[in-house]
Amino acid sequence: MARKFLSGNEAFAEGIRLAKPQVISAYPITPQTIVVERLSEMVEDKSLKAEFIHVESEHSALSCAMGTSAVGARAFTATSSQGLLYMAECLTYASGGRFPIVMMNANRSTALPWNIYGDQRDSISLLDSGWIQAYAENAQESLDLALMSYYVAEDKRVSTPFMANLDGFVLTHTYEVVDVPTKKQADEFLPPFKTENKLDLNNPKNLAFSAGPAQNTAFKYKEHIGLLNAKEVIGEAEEKFAKIFGRKYSGLTEEYRTDDADYIIVTLGSIAGLVRETVDKLRNDGKKVGLLRIRYLRPFPNEEIAGALKNAKAAAVLEKDISFGNEGTVYTNVNSAIKKQNIHITTSNYIGGLGGKNISEAEIENIFGDIESGKTGVTFLGLGGE
């Protein structure tokens, strides 16, 4: 194991190198570019043995990855915002086809207006596409997700493509000290890709066919169950990961000082780091506050969220997206989780970070102050310039 000073993108690329994809097909888009550049260097210096296909668009990137997966080889691609939307047709195609492709998405605002900075509107607007969606907080988690994603996606009970999200620039381009595992450790963790869902010269198959009204629902149901099964497999993956790499993750969510918290912020991605610090600061001042970080938006951690929030007085969902004409999508999902368990706490929604707007510690403190004074509704942070 080596300790290296890496950006989120670089750490993810290291994780992919260790995961040994056989074909990489990606199209460059800010702020994902570093990942594909690093991977092409690894292919060049032979530290990664893979075919690197210079596709001419994002739609082709995922289409190519599906071809790779359809013949039983491990595929990787990466994109961001406009590219993710351009390949949107292929997202449902890949999940419906049950191809365990791993894709890194550098979360970036979607046009219009044009904006290259990080928010989460791209991936969250495609939550229904049938992909597992994980959100990394830091570079170490990014590297680890790169490995775990294949383990989970390729498990027969799951067989679902996996989108690993890193906040654009804030996580993709900032540097941390990261433990980079050895090849031996990685091989011990992640077995080679084996599947029967493939075109095979010894056992010819027809794939990606039509299914009419009589059978369609059955296929969709099985897809849904596959995604739900990911929860259990994620747990198993993290157990095995902890044994080999010494780092234990906490499943679909991460609770920080929520046990006795009166006021909790629910959030996802890199902003959780600042919220954690704010929680510590307020705790020092005697406030009973906590952080619930959502690590996976799909499968959605209904039970975990309900369990973490049930004893709080109020919770605020802080997210970097908005479902126009309604509210933040994470907020909708969280409210559903607590309603299903008949938990009656006040919740409110904070839309921040759109177009890369910085969220300050003061603003996070204000959120805790807001929900303590009973504020509800949807509040946009960062209106009015600086």
Next chain:
Amino acid sequence: MKPYLRDKIPQSLSEIPDAPSYEAGYLITKNAGWRNEKPVINLDKCIGCLQCYLHCPDGVIFKENGKVGIDYDFCKGCGICRKICKIGAIEMEAEK
């Protein structure tokens, strides 16, 4: 090996595969019902040139004993074979 008709139609939840992925060449219905007329080969006239076999869009004409035969389960009665036969060994007969 040619795609062929099977007995079982996968219908229940357990019979339907986990992914849209299945054995190649699995057939459950015939196309015979499409026809208004069907080709009939006069084997005495047939010289085994195989042009009808070559040009059938459905591949239902097969080589047999130096001449040809027709799989009527899948013939749609398009008539290309009759038209292509240089010596008029094929006639189209009305389906009852």
Next chain:
Amino acid sequence: MALNAKSLNEDEYFYGHKACGGCGGSLAVRIALKVLGEKAVAVLPAGCMSAVGFNFPQLCFSNNAIISTFAGTASMLAGIEAGLRAQGITNFQAVGFAGDGGTADIGLQALSGAIDRNDNILYICYDNEAYMNTGIQKSSLTPFGAKTTTTPAGKNIHGNLRPKKNMFEIAAAHDIPYAATASVGYMNDFMNKIEKASKIQGTKYIHVIAPCPTGWCVETDSTVEIAKEVVDCGLWYLAEYENGEYTLNYKPKKFTDVGEYLKKQGRFRHLSDNDIEIIKCSRDKKWEKINQNWRIK
């Protein structure tokens, strides 16, 4: 050894499909797969052939076959080829069967990318000259004057006003290792081109005219005849591009009548004498260039 009806592989790989009776596209796909054999790994985008061949549980390909997205035939092929090769598997033929829309319109970007990368794939465009699967709408390969459901022929406009996009030469302009034109009306030529292409490394493009009786408004038994006539009257040609050079494979001694070819088809029956004259002139202009610049076999 040239391929013909007698020497062709006897097995059938595309069978039981729900194409219209007399479908030229299905004939092209059927024959191509017989030439390539069981090692063919076929990709078909949205279009007639995928719509008629893959209706679970009626799965009409006995070789490996998969449907790609409409735009993604060539890119899925690239992934299949690389994925098999990465596993040390070499005895396969990655082949795509896309219609004119899936090739020249929505599929053009991916096809161009594949040729640019010189992906080791065989791409076959079965050209029925419109979006037939969705109900006979105009594509960029619909010829001048054709009536389609989005270029209706009336008093003001006589059907489609744009010429057929020259996909063969677009492929050739990439300096592709091998490109060819073909017709299901000249089957030996088509079969031998497929076999030749299958032995070449890199990207290969074959463009085969595959008449659609439904969309061209001809009798179901006329498919092969009309596919021959389009070549005989000079509106289509049998040619190859290889090693930077164009070669014409067949030069009709005297063209058959263009007007007769057109008037046989319901989609052209509205054309005026003037329209037919325009079509004749553009044919002559093209052949002037062919005679001047191409190697004539």
